[in-house]
Amino acid sequence: MSDAAPQASGSVPLIRLRNIVKVYGEGGLAFKALKGFDLDIEQGDFVAIMGPSGSGKSTAMNTLGCLDRPTSGEYLFKGVHVEDLDRDERARLRRRYFGFVFQGFHLLPRTTAQENVELPLLYRGETNAARREAAAKALEAVGLKGWEHHTPAELSGGQQQRVAIARAIVSNPVVLLADEPTGNLDTQRSEEIMELLWKLNSEQGITVLMVTHEPEMAAYARRIVRFKDGLLDSDTRNEPFMLRRAARSAPVQPQEGH
Ligand SMILES: Nc1ncnc2c1ncn2[C@@H]1O[C@H](COP(=O)(O)OP(=O)(O)OP(=O)(O)O)[C@@H](O)[C@H]1O
Ligand SMILES: [Mg+2]
Numbered sequence: 001m002s003d004a005a006p007q008a009s010g011s012v013p014l015i016r017l018r019n020i021v022k023v024y025g026e027g028g029l030a031f032k033a034l035k036g037f038d039l040d041i042e043q044g045d046f047v048a049i050m051g052p053s054g055s056g057k058s059t060a061m062n063t064l065g066c067l068d069r070p071t072s073g074e075y076l077f078k079g080v081h082v083e084d085l086d087r088d089e090r091a092r093l094r095r096r097y098f099g100f101v102f103q104g105f106h107l108l109p110r111t112t113a114q115e116n117v118e119l120p121l122l123y124r125g126e127t128n129a130a131r132r133e134a135a136a137k138a139l140e141a142v143g144l145k146g147w148e149h150h151t152p153a154e155l156s157g158g159q160q161q162r163v164a165i166a167r168a169i170v171s172n173p174v175v176l177l178a179d180e181p182t183g184n185l186d187t188q189r190s191e192e193i194m195e196l197l198w199k200l201n202s203e204q205g206i207t208v209l210m211v212t213h214e215p216e217m218a219a220y221a222r223r224i225v226r227f228k229d230g231l232l233d234s235d236t237r238n239e240p241f242m243l244r245r246a247a248r249s250a251p252v253q254p255q256e257g258h
Pocket of ligand 2: 057058059
């Protein structure tokens with residue numbers, strides 16, 4: 001898909017899913033993990049995806065991130081039918097528009113933070129100098145300036161997840177997908193990661209789709225979608241925690257007319 005990809009009208013959402021079904025396995029062993037759900041996601045949204053274990057959250061995320069193709073149903077990204085793309089086309093779309101963060105960080109061991117973050121740009125064929133500069137900028141954006149030459153083993157869990165987020169944003173994605181990004185972190189580290197995701201969403205306009213089991217982490221989102229048994233159970237707007245907190249701590253305005 002080129003940069004001039006059809007963006008037909010203002011009414012086309014960034015992502016439109018229609019009647020998405022995912023079946024794993026075949027015949028008697030076939031299992032329907034997603035049973036036909038619809039979902040629209042606008043650019044700039046911050047969606048927390050919740051629901052019981054096995055309800056289809058990760059399967060839905062893999063579909064959303066173009067990692068996997070639905071068994072049936074429509075997926076439109078910027079108005080383009082993803083389900084019609086072949087493997088290579090989907091990979092190109094992913095590299096161009098998506099960033100991924102996982103619960104287990106998935107960093108290369110014995111490889112510095114800087115090199116880990118440069119990786120997506122290497123796949124894109126960018127020059128040494130361009131890679132170095134973009135990775136340094138991404139690491140600074142996640143608060144890791146000065147840690148560029150440390151390997152994962154020399155970093156805390158929270159820092160490793162920051163490196164993973166830097167790697168996800170180094171290619172300027174439109175959408176950041178995070179599957180339980182705070183699942184391996186303690187409360188304080190989790191809050192720091194959520195503040196970082198909020199900053200990327202509210203300041204850089206990156207659309208964030210995040211799976212979480214924790215209501216405290218979902219509270220950072222603008223919208224909360226719940227899965228149950230392979231279907232959407234609820235979809236509600238949420239006043240993001242960071243906005244509520246800012247409103248609470250805002251100075252009281254001096255009264256006029258006295
Ligand atoms: N590759 C696969 N092959 C067969 N079945 C699968 C596969 N991946 C997932 N499933 C099944 O599909 C269902 C949904 O799985 P999924 O991983 O999407 O759940 P989840 O909501 O992310 O759960 P959790 O909260 O535990 O991560 C589960 O019953 C799971 O066993
Ligand atoms: Mg999961």
